[in-house]
Amino acid sequence: xxxxxxxxxxxxxxxxxxxxKKFLEDLHVTDFQIPNAPYREMTTTNRAKxxxxxxxxxKYLLESGWDKRAYLYMLxxxxxxxxxxxxxxxxxxxxxxxxxxxxxxxxxxxxxDPSWPDMDPAIDIWCPLFAFIDSASIDSKLxxxxxxxxxTALSQRAPEYHPDYEKVKDYDSPYWHIDAKLTSYxxxxxxxxxxxxxxxxxxxxxxxxxxxxGLMDPWLLPAFSESDSQxxxxxxxxxxxxxxxxxxxxxxxxxxxxxxxxEDWEYFAILxxxxxxDAVNKxxxxxxxxxxxxSEDPLVIHAARERLAAEILKLKK
Numbered sequence: 001x002x003x004x005x006x007x008x009x010x011x012x013x014x015x016x017x018x019x020x021k022k023f024l025e026d027l028h029v030t031d032f033q034i035p036n037a038p039y040r041e042m043t044t045t046n047r048a049k050x051x052x053x054x055x056x057x058x059k060y061l062l063e064s065g066w067d068k069r070a071y072l073y074m075l076x077x078x079x080x081x082x083x084x085x086x087x088x089x090x091x092x093x094x095x096x097x098x099x100x101x102x103x104x105x106x107x108x109x110x111x112x113d114p115s116w117p118d119m120d121p122a123i124d125i126w127c128p129l130f131a132f133i134d135s136a137s138i139d140s141k142l143x144x145x146x147x148x149x150x151x152t153a154l155s156q157r158a159p160e161y162h163p164d165y166e167k168v169k170d171y172d173s174p175y176w177h178i179d180a181k182l183t184s185y186x187x188x189x190x191x192x193x194x195x196x197x198x199x200x201x202x203x204x205x206x207x208x209x210x211x212x213x214g215l216m217d218p219w220l221l222p223a224f225s226e227s228d229s230q231x232x233x234x235x236x237x238x239x240x241x242x243x244x245x246x247x248x249x250x251x252x253x254x255x256x257x258x259x260x261x262x263e264d265w266e267y268f269a270i271l272x273x274x275x276x277x278d279a280v281n282k283x284x285x286x287x288x289x290x291x292x293x294x295s296e297d298p299l300v301i302h303a304a305r306e307r308l309a310a311e312i313l314k315l316k317k
Contacts, residue, residue, distance in 0.1 A: 001016075001020065001035055002016065002017075002056075002057070002060060003016070004038060004053060007048075007049060007052055008037065008039070008048070008049030008050060008051070008052035008053040008056075009052045009053070009056045010053070010056040010057060010060055012060060017064075021064070024066070029069075030069060031069050031070065031071060031199070032066075032069065032070055032071075033070070033071060033072075033073045034057055034061075034070050034071060034072045034073075034101070036072070036073075036074075037049070037050040037053040037054060038053075039053075042089070042093075047093065050093055050097070051093065051096065051097045052097075053097075054072075054093070054094045054097035054098050054101060055097040055098055057098075057101075058097070058098030058100065058101045059098075067100065068102075070102070071102040071103070071104045071124075071125055072090075072094055072101060072102065072103045072104065073104050073105075073106075074086075074087050074090050074091060074094075074103055074104065074105050074122070074123075075087050075090070075105060075106075076106050077106050077107065078105065078107055078119075079112065081113065081115070081116045081117065084111075084112075084116045084117045084119050085117050087105050087107075087119045087122050087123070088117050088118075088119050088121065088122045089122075090103075090122065091103045091105075091119070091121065091122020091123060092121065092122060095122070102124045102125055102147075103122055103123055103124050103125070104123070104124065104125035104126075104127060104149075105119065105122075105123050105125075105126065105127065106127045106151065106201070107119070107123075107126065107127065107128065108126070108128035108129070108132040108133075108134065108137075108162075109126045109128060109134060109137035109138050109140070109141050109148060110134055110137045110161070110162075110163055111161075112159075112161055113161070120141075120146075123146065124146055124147060125146065125147045125148070125149060125199065126138075126141055126146060126147070126148045126149070127148070127149040127150065127151050127199070127201050128148070128150060128151075129150070129151060129152060129153065129156055129173075130150055130151070130152045130173035130174060130188065130191075130291075131156050131157050131158045131159075131168075131171075131172075131173040132156075132158060132159060132162065133150065133173075133191075133195065133197075133291045134162060134163050134164065135195060135290075135291075136163065137163065138195055138196065138197070139196070142196050147198055147199065148195070148196065148197045148198070148199075149197060149198065149199025149200060149201050150188065150191075150192055150197050150199070150200060150201070151200070151201035151202060151203070152173070152174065152175070152176050152188075152202065153202075153203050153234070153235075154229075154231050154234060155175050155177065155231060156173075157169065157170075157171070157172065157173075158171070168292055171292040173291070173292070174187055174188055174191075174294070176202070176233070176234065176254070177231055177232050177233045177234055178222055178232040178233035178254070179232050179233075181296050182253065182254070182257055182298070183257075183295070183296045183297070183298055183301065185254050185255075185257035185258050185261065186257045186258075186260055186261045186264075186298070186301055187261070187287065187288060187294045187295070187296075187301065188200060188261065189261040189262060189264055189265045190261070190264065190284055190287045190288040190294065190301075190304075191288045191291055191294055192265075193265065193268050193280070193281075193284050193288070194281070194284055194285070194288045194289075194290070194291070195291065202237070203235060204235040204236070205235075205236065205237040205238055205255070206235075206236055206237075206238055206249070207234070207235030207236050208236070217243075218236050218239055218240070219239060219240075219243060222236075233252075233254065236252075237251070237252050237254055237255040237258065238250060238251055238252065238255060239252065264301075264305055264308075267305065267308040267309065267312065268280045268284065268308070270312050271283075271308055271311055271312050271315075274311075274312060274315040274316070275311065275315055279311065280308075283304050283307050283308055283311070284304070286300065286303075286304050287300060287301055287304050
């Protein structure tokens with residue numbers, strides 16, 4: 001990433017820029033995170049530096065052709081009223097510096113508490129947990145131009161403040177763990193399409209947890225835990241290859257199913273261009289009629305994908 005001058009502006013070094021460009025191109029990186037401005041206490045001086053930083057960073061992205069691929073990850077899971085205010089203030093500052101900069105927050109599309117500040121003006125990309133999905137509020141955000149992504153972490157059901165809590169409180173969304181059904185890694189892109197959700201975020205693919213005795217080896221102990229609860233496979237989709245004599249990561253079958261789900265999405269996009277969104281939705285609904293009714297039968301998913309492929313081939317002739 002670029003270096004930062006004392007006044008908050010960026011110092012672009014050609015060699016570093018070429019290294020970043022090579023990294024993005026060689027590893028096929030799609031979206032990437034803009035580092036937050038390195039000024040925690042928002043004094044008058046620091047605010048001026050932060051404005052310089054975000055203004056210069058967006059200019060750098062624009063000149064590099066990366067402005068649609070980068071986002072500012074403002075705050076992780078703001079669960080307090082003051083967190084909502086922090087997001088609102090940071091988004092206001094970033095948009096003042098560069099109105100087109102994309103600001104993301106990992107939060108559902110409805111308030112946790114009605115009395116808390118409204119973060120909407122600060123946010124361009126909402127990112128609710130799978131179990132926190134709500135169709136009506138997502139539609140509202142999409143209609144005024146925001147994006148919505150989805151993500152998963154640990155094992156969570158819908159919160160009590162979900163708009164349809166009584167209807168969904170006993171349902172399980174897909175859980176990304178070794179113990180869960182493998183279709184949990186395949187179906188979220190189908191569910192996302194159904195709701196107009198265009199991104200899929202996961203908090204880590206290479207997490208190795210600390211224990212009292214040191215780092216836990218995911219080959220030997222797959223649990224992710226920072227508490228008494230255990231989440232097998234949580235946060236790691238790849239394994240270190242060195243113990244196997246491999247110079248690089250080893251993919252899990254779970255990661256390969258995430259890959260397949262991304263390829264499913266490409267089928268949706270191709271068919272939409274050829275026949276329109278309704279043609280795609282008709283097939284997707286067989287797998288994901290709604291967020292809580294997604295099929296866990298791999299044969300149903302494979303049959304739907306074959307129908308997608310057949311429709312594409314028929315229309316391309």
